[in-house]
Amino acid sequence: MTHPKEPSFRESVDLMFNRAVALMDLSPGLEEKIRVCNATYTVRFGVRLRGEIHTFTGYRSVHSEHKEPVKGGIRYAIGVNQDEVEALAALMTYKCALVEAPFGGSKGGLRIDPRKYDEHELERITRRFAYELAKRDMIHPSQNVPAPDMGTGEREMAWIADQYARMNTTDINAIACVTGKPLNAGGISGRVEATGRGVQYALREFFRDPRDTAQAGLSGTLDGKRVIVQGLGNVGYHAAKFLSEEDGAIITGIIEHDGALHNEDGLDVEAVRAWISKHGGVKGFPDALHAEEGAAVLEHECDILIPAALEGVINLSNAARIKAPLIIEAANGPVTAGADDILREKGTVIIPDMYANAGGVTVSYFEWVKNLSHIRFGRMQRRQEEARHQLVVDELQKISEAMGNTYTLSDRFKQKYLRGADELELVRSGLDDTMRIAYQSMRDVWHERGDVDDLRTAAYLVAIEKVAASYRAKGL
Ligand code: GLU
Secondary structure (H helix, E strand, C coil): CCCCCCCCCHHHHHHHHHHHHHCCCCCHHHHHHHCCCCCEEEEEEEEEEEEEEEEEEEEEEEEECCCCCECCCCEECCCCHHHHHHHHHHHHHHHHHCCCCCEEEEEEEEEEEEEECCHHHHHHHHHHHHHHCCCCCEEEEEEECCEEEECCCHHHHHHHHHHHHHHHHCCCCCHHHHHCCCCCHHHCCCCCCHHHHHHHHHHHHHHCCHHHHHHCCCCCCCCEEEEEEEECCCCHHHHHHHHHCCCCEEEEEECCCEEEEECCCCCCCHHHHHHHHHHHCCCCCCCCCEEHHHHHHHHHHEEEEEEEECCCCCCCCCCCCCCCCECCCCCCEEECHHHHHHHHCCCEECCCCHCCCCCCHHHHHHHHHHHHHCCCCCCCCHHHHHHHHHHEEEEEEHHHHCCCCCCCCCCCHHHHHHHCCCCHHHHHHHHHHHHHHHHHHHHHHEEEECCCHHHHHHEEEEEHHHHHHHHHHCCC
């Protein structure tokens, strides 16, 4: 239910933008140019299914073309509308700027409940939507590059890539027209897990600075921290899995569409995921308490709250009751502008969406570069790197023998050191570096400017400054 005073998603993004630009020295003209959405294309098309023509409505919105191609996912959901895709496109502009992915911002959506159609029908609908967008250059390797979002994944991206290639038979870069493709159709290792992985890297960086943890009244590392996750889709699942399996975090709550699971001793993320795919929801999962009213679990005590589902779930009606001292926005826009004010007032630390979920577009960037270079990362240097490491190990071995074998290299060290990096390792390294550097740029603004008291404003300041610099360089 929406609060009467709650602004729309796009208005919410604008309010947050306005709060940041008030602290900047941009000319009013440039400020307006950056804020507005450049264009939104609405398409209605018919597909004959089950003997009848079904009409679908889709959108592709381009927020800013200060860099091209513009980038952003395509969402399949029944609630898709123009306001939403415009808000999401704006967030893409800022997200790409913040993590230095050289793209403008865009977003698409199709108003559809994908669960109501079988695979063959979805393929026909997707190909038709892709055709409508591609013929207007709204799918194009150098102009507009979509990716997965809610309700879409590798499968849809493969159909889109194939549809574009059929329409552009002589384009040698056709495969770069969309990212998030399966590995065997031009994708990159680590793209599926990328957004969840990015959430993990973001939290690790947050916990590296005691000043930041102290702001949230926390201390130490991620080990033993109690986490509640809303939404066990691609992003929530991977974030929860990595945090619990690799960082020692305890997943005490999982909120899904049919209620929430709660267990203070920790939930087994893999087991919950398997239960959901078998039973269609979390209800009946053993080893946990089930709450019918899932949203109420957002208000439970925990150290870290990860909204990884829809926008607007933390709003004027529940913000005051949120107890988590740290929220990381794995979804886009889960906290409304009004809720953000309330939480800031309470001292809740929010790691904002435009940074927290930027892992997806970061690895999309790597995929696009891989597609344009037509070669897998690591293919040229991996064995050469291994050969050079072997030289060092052999030499050390000789020295050790000459010294009477008082010290020998352990097998574990040799194994780790000798292996040249493969594509997945390179992708993870590039993602980790990106997430650290972007966080540090926000952190500097947060701690060093006296007039910024939250990470979201810091993120907007860094991002808007970069977009403004691009426009200025163009002479606009
Ligand atoms: N849909 C994702 C997002 O919101 C990924 C976009 C992309 O990879 O281009 O960031």
